[in-house]
Amino acid sequence: MIKVVKFGGSSVANSTQFAKVKGIVESDPSRKFVVTSACGKESHEDHKITDLLYLCEAHVRYGVSYDDIFNLIEDKYQRIKKDLHLTIDLDKEFAMIRDHIKHGISTDYLVSRGEYLTARCLAEYLGAYFVDASEVIFFRYDGKIDMERSRQKLLEKCTDHARVVIPGFYGVLPNGVIRVMSRGGSDITGSVIANIIDADVYENWTDVSGFMVADPRIIKNPLRIPRITYNELREMSYMGANVLHDDAVFPVRSKNIPINIRNTNEPDNPGTMIMNDCSEMDRLEPPHYVTGITGRKNYTVITLVKSHSSAEVGFLRRILSIFEEYHVSIESVPCTVDTFSVIVQSAFVEHCVYEIMGRLKKEFDPDDLRIEEHMALVAIVGRGMRSVPGMSGRLLSEFGRNAINLKVINQSSDELSIVVGVDNRDFEKAIQCIYDRFIAEERKAV
Numbered sequence: 001m002i003k004v005v006k007f008g009g010s011s012v013a014n015s016t017q018f019a020k021v022k023g024i025v026e027s028d029p030s031r032k033f034v035v036t037s038a039c040g041k042e043s044h045e046d047h048k049i050t051d052l053l054y055l056c057e058a059h060v061r062y063g064v065s066y067d068d069i070f071n072l073i074e075d076k077y078q079r080i081k082k083d084l085h086l087t088i089d090l091d092k093e094f095a096m097i098r099d100h101i102k103h104g105i106s107t108d109y110l111v112s113r114g115e116y117l118t119a120r121c122l123a124e125y126l127g128a129y130f131v132d133a134s135e136v137i138f139f140r141y142d143g144k145i146d147m148e149r150s151r152q153k154l155l156e157k158c159t160d161h162a163r164v165v166i167p168g169f170y171g172v173l174p175n176g177v178i179r180v181m182s183r184g185g186s187d188i189t190g191s192v193i194a195n196i197i198d199a200d201v202y203e204n205w206t207d208v209s210g211f212m213v214a215d216p217r218i219i220k221n222p223l224r225i226p227r228i229t230y231n232e233l234r235e236m237s238y239m240g241a242n243v244l245h246d247d248a249v250f251p252v253r254s255k256n257i258p259i260n261i262r263n264t265n266e267p268d269n270p271g272t273m274i275m276n277d278c279s280e281m282d283r284l285e286p287p288h289y290v291t292g293i294t295g296r297k298n299y300t301v302i303t304l305v306k307s308h309s310s311a312e313v314g315f316l317r318r319i320l321s322i323f324e325e326y327h328v329s330i331e332s333v334p335c336t337v338d339t340f341s342v343i344v345q346s347a348f349v350e351h352c353v354y355e356i357m358g359r360l361k362k363e364f365d366p367d368d369l370r371i372e373e374h375m376a377l378v379a380i381v382g383r384g385m386r387s388v389p390g391m392s393g394r395l396l397s398e399f400g401r402n403a404i405n406l407k408v409i410n411q412s413s414d415e416l417s418i419v420v421g422v423d424n425r426d427f428e429k430a431i432q433c434i435y436d437r438f439i440a441e442e443r444k445a446v
């Protein structure tokens with residue numbers, strides 16, 4: 001069994017967190033590949049090292065003194081070194097970075113130093129071998145990861161070592177220049193490494209115990225989702241729930257490697273397991289109907305009514321092409337006879353909604369053209385809903401009982417999710433009543 005374990009910024013924010021990481025890594029000999037982010041915030045008022053490095057770079061670029069920010073960064077690592085009795089020569093490391101800055105430094109190189117230094121400290125503390133991401137994560141010039149070259153180098157560099165620590169978030173271009181990924185990119189590094197070494201599981205350690213059934217800011221102490229499929233996760237994240245970098249899914253999914261989201265501050269909690277296919281485990285323990293409830297406020301619905309238009313071939317395409325001209329991404333298009341509604345995120349049409357309305361009016365001369373703003377969409381996601389008769393019926397009656405006016409309802413044909421549109425004002429109430437009915441009550445009944 002081989003595991004890749006990735007620790008996010010909050011897991012390595014200070015020496016106390018480092019000690020928790022050590023406990024986690026050493027409690028399982030299969031945790032052989034350790035990937036780390038840069039130190040995150042220790043408290044609400046603190047700053048992420050990566051943010052400080054970006055800030056430092058901006059100061060350098062505009063010719064403003066960066067000493068204060070640089071000192072904050074250096075202090076953080078010196079404190080970790082002192083607390084953990086490390087021998088790493090940080091004076092030399094920081095002198096080298098300062099020297100690079102003096103002679104013209106690239107943004108990517110400077111911000112990558114957060115992960116580099118964190119990984120150096122962590123490797124020493126764990127007694128593991130440090131492998132620089134610049135030696136094993138290779139990009140092509142188009143920014144995609146060169147999996148073949150990365151595989152070759154990673155295997156070459158790591159095979160002789162019982163445990164390795166690799167900084168996340170960066171790699172090198174073919175010319176050897178450091179390049180960073182998008183923010184949160186250490187998730188991708190972990191996933192790429194898990195793919196290359198054919199890991200049995202990719203553990204992603206963060207500060208939450210996996211995915212919750214619903215947003216804890218809306219539902220008090222929501223239940224944890226023990227297992228979720230990649231498809232369900234996609235539905236959830238598309239509607240707003242986000243714990244993992246989107247691009248971290250593909251490398252592991254393509255090899256059927258499960259991702260386990262875990263909490264460094266609560267290591268005994270099994271977290272959430274994300275898998276391609278949960279059917280084997282579902283047979284032993286059938287899933288609940290609803291895996292998760294998510295949603296987002298602030299959608300706009302533009303509705304066009306024109307009699308006999310349903311019979312006209314290409315009518316809908318012509319409506320949509322106007323949105324395309326304005327480069328507006330469309331969320332959903334519920335239609336009935338001669339009535340076409342287009343749902344979009346309000347932020348996407350803020351600047352052009354009245355122009356779009358004008359174009360629709362001019363081109364279609366509709367019987368009615370309406371715009372409705374302030375709508376929220378709520379998605380009820382669950383592989384357990386498939387082939388269960390009456391799910392939407394129960395949902396509708398629940399909304400009726402709670403006096404929530406339903407504006408839209410849409411179910412995907414794979415029956416993986418039901419999306420409903422309600423007034424922004426009813427958003428929290430809608431989530432609460434779905435949670436009460438489909439999660440709290442049903443689990444009580446089991």
Ligand code: ASP
Binds near residue numbers: 038182183185187
């Ligand atoms: N340190 C980087 C960031 O803050 C990458 C990461 O944490 O994954 O975005």
